[in-house]
Amino acid sequence: MTAINRRQFCQLLAAGTLLPSLGISPVLAANGQTPLFASAAKAGDNDYRLYVAAADGSLLLDHKLPTRAHHVEAHPHRPVLACTARRPDTFIDIVDYQQGKLIHRIASGEGRHFFGHSVFTPDGEFLISSENNIKDGQGRIVIRRASGLFTKVADMPSGGIGPHEIKLLPANSQTLMVANGGILTHPDKGRKKLNLDTMQPSLTALNLRSGQIGEQQMLPAEHHQLSIRHIDTNLRNETLIALQYQGKEDNPPLVAVHRPGQPLKLLTAPEPVDIAMKRYCGSARFDSSGQYAAVSSPRGNLITFWDLQNDRYHSMINSPDGCGLAATGAAGEFIITTGRGICQQHNLISGNTERISLAQRLAWDNHMVTL
Amino acid sequence: MIKRAISLSLLCSALLSPAQAATAPDSTQWRNLNKTLVAQHVLPRYQNFADATAQMAADSAALCQNASSANLTVAQESYHRAMDAWQSIQHIRFGPIENLMRSFSVQYWPDKKNLTGKHINGLLAKQDDANLTQEFFRNASIAVKGLPAVERLLFDKAGLPAFADNSYQCRLNASISQYLASLGKHTAMEWQDYATSFSTPGDGNSYYETDIEASTDLLKALVEPVEVIRDLKLLRPLGTAAKNVNGKVKPRRSESWRSSRSLRNIDMNVATLHDLYSGQGDASFKALLSNAGHQALADSIEANFVSVEKDLKAIPRPMFTTLEQPATRQQLRDLSAKMKTLQYALSDAVQLLDLQLGFNSRDGD
Known part of the structure; x- marks a missing residue:
């Protein structure tokens, strides 16, 4: 990072230009096919791709990736996707899905790898990613310009080990919520988890302007093996957390919520549902209203729904190997993708579930985004 | 892991002569x-x-x-x-x-x-x-x-x-x-x-969109329990004796020990999986695997089942008390090893049949 770039970034923040622009969403005229969602998927042996699926089930984009990816982020007002490598890989593909071409492939650079997640700032000017500084295993948050050569403008400590998903607080686009999963890995050891006995995950509120940690919350000591990995934020500055358990207890809590200045609040479902979640959640998303939340449990083959008005479990549906979640425009409604190639739409208020037929059967990866 | 990859690749190259290329089953067969x-x-x-x-x-x-x-x-x-x-x-x-x-x-x-x-x-x-x-x-x-x-x-x-x-x-x-x-x-x-x-995947009423999706559920029911039986029903009660001949066993971890039927449960499990694998003649996973050009693997899985069943019968019961005997422990360790072989062979079959049992569930992120 250079001082000038960093200063420019701070000036932009100060000028308030990071606020969301009013929705100039891309319109795809191609044969009336409206883009529905984007997700990475496995298409065959060692064949990983980024797809955009249309509402009619056709595929509008088929982009070959170097290796397996994890999260896909949509640019707030350009037809551009950022598809981040699964740990411990080192690329983010920036793809124009209208023209179907790779605009840029970001490399994490010497001594770094990505953890699978990145987000655009609401003005679309910057891309923020979670990274591993391999030498000392410390998590880093890196801000790059979201155009041209995607140069780094800031590089700051994440406040922990293994930062995974990151999300801006929408009501305050200078605060980045970081899920510091707490799990130490090293590329030389593949995906092996190296510090399960001592891991200490945290949810960290990072001020992007100063790089300072505003707030850091940890779970009580007896829950230190609950990795904080997947999060989402809503307009009320609430952060929804999906946990992954690394310990040996039978039935740990797997969902939590954070409100600024308050400790993390663990939520539980009825006992059989909690058990059926198999100690592992894969993705967390708020609905468009911000009141309801969905959490996927791909090992338990189910999706649970939660009401954040009263912090209670709402309902569940079965979804074999279901993981990818995204809100539609309707309250209480989500799209769900699965590793078995299924795409469903579920509305928790009506209880209605529908299949969305897709042209091709693909193993959809952990995360997806509606377009 | 490396050993496994080699065994699978040898198997493929041995079976895939140019004249007899292996093909995955079609949707009618599924x-x-x-x-x-x-x-x-x-x-x-x-x-x-x-x-x-x-x-x-x-x-x-x-x-x-x-x-x-x-x-x-x-x-x-x-x-x-x-x-x-x-x-x-x-x-x-x-x-x-x-x-x-x-x-x-x-x-x-x-x-x-x-x-x-x-x-x-x-x-x-x-x-x-x-x-x-x-x-x-x-x-x-x-x-x-x-x-x-x-x-x-x-x-x-x-x-x-x-x-x-x-x-x-x-x-x-x-x-x-x-x-x-x-x-x-x-x-x-x-x-x-x-x-x-x-009977009617994809018709709007079926829970399945495709035949292969329904087959995946059934194949999962064949493959995944093998590991569960081994881990929970054999290795947990064996405790540290699973790896160490002088280790300590944990009889109360045996399934259904109060009714003295820990091994009878495993008898039922294995016989059931065996039936799911090859019990229905031409319409079985074994037959599909053979038809797809993997006769040797199909036969070796069948032999694995027979051998596991035979070894099970020879273990003295009830396991809750016989666990204490060094000879029984050795029999259980051997059985566990055989079940691991069976588990690997079934995993190979899944790959050769071109099915995907779990993608996100096995991701670990």
Whole structure:
């Protein structure tokens, strides 16, 4: 990072230009096919791709990736996707899905790898990613310009080990919520988890302007093996957390919520549902209203729904190997993708579930985004 | 892992001569397999579970009417048949058994925190008739309404006096048995409807969009339990003796040890998986694997099943006590190794049949 770039970034923040622009969403005229969602998927042996699926089930984009990816982020007002490598890989593909071409492939650079997640700032000017500084295993948050050569403008400590998903607080686009999963890995050891006995995950509120940690919350000591990995934020500055358990207890809590200045609040479902979640959640998303939340449990083959008005479990549906979640425009409604190639739409208020037929059967990866 | 990759690649190159290229089954073959397995393997087993739990409910009620030694034996025998039936269908973890977490309700195990014991003792201490209603059991903890709860009550060391004079313990057992009979009946009935999904995937009414998606559920039911049986039913009770001849065994970790049927459960499990693999002749995973050009692997899986069954029979019972004998421990370690071989061979078959059992569930991120 250079001082000038960093200063420019701070000036932009100060000028308030990071606020969301009013929705100039891309319109795809191609044969009336409206883009529905984007997700990475496995298409065959060692064949990983980024797809955009249309509402009619056709595929509008088929982009070959170097290796397996994890999260896909949509640019707030350009037809551009950022598809981040699964740990411990080192690329983010920036793809124009209208023209179907790779605009840029970001490399994490010497001594770094990505953890699978990145987000655009609401003005679309910057891309923020979670990274591993391999030498000392410390998590880093890196801000790059979201155009041209995607140069780094800031590089700051994440406040922990293994930062995974990151999300801006929408009501305050200078605060980045970081899920510091707490799990130490090293590329030389593949995906092996190296510090399960001592891991200490945290949810960290990072001020992007100063790089300072505003707030850091940890779970009580007896829950230190609950990795904080997947999060989402809503307009009320609430952060929804999906946990992954690394310990040996039978039935740990797997969902939590954070409100600024308050400790993390663990939520539980009825006992059989909690058990059926198999100690592992894969993705967390708020609905468009911000009141309801969905959490996927791909090992338990189910999706649970939660009401954040009263912090209670709402309902569940079965979804074999279901993981990818995204809100539609309707309250209480989500799209769900699965590793078995299924795409469903579920509305928790009506209880209605529908299949969305897709042209091709693909193993959809952990995360997806509606377009 | 490396060894495995090599064995698979050798296998492929040995079998894939240019003249006889391997091809994955087509959707007609998958559909034929699905319909046959559901009709011949799944539905009869759910019906058997419904019948056995109904009989257990009747015999448990009769025990409360007349707590004779003969009636206690009959009730215990009918528990054994219900557990046999469950061990022969527990591998099917999809469909109606998923509704309301029925699968966990039938058998919550392993029960590491002794939830069943705590709940049952709590109910016995309270002696509240309100806790004997079907409504109570619908909402009760899964740890208190399954076969392990029945086992605890029926195989109580206190014996016959615990059931005398229409005791609370006897009525609690009869109520849980009644709940299980109702669960068994409804699951079997709902499966009749669910079964139609295998004939018409993709028609809008089916739970499946494609034949291969339905086959994936069935193949998962064949492959995944092998690891579960090995990990939970063999290695956990072996404790540190699993790896070390001088290690310490943990007999109370054996499944159903109170009714002395830990190995009988595994007999049922293995026989069931064997039937799912090759029991239906031309419409079986074995036949599809052979037809796809993988005869050698198909035969070796068959041989693995036969060999595991043979070794199981030779292990002295009940495991709860024989676990203490060094010779039995060695037999169990050998059996565990054989099951690992079987597990790997089945995983190879999954790859060769071009099915994907779990993508996100195995990701670990």
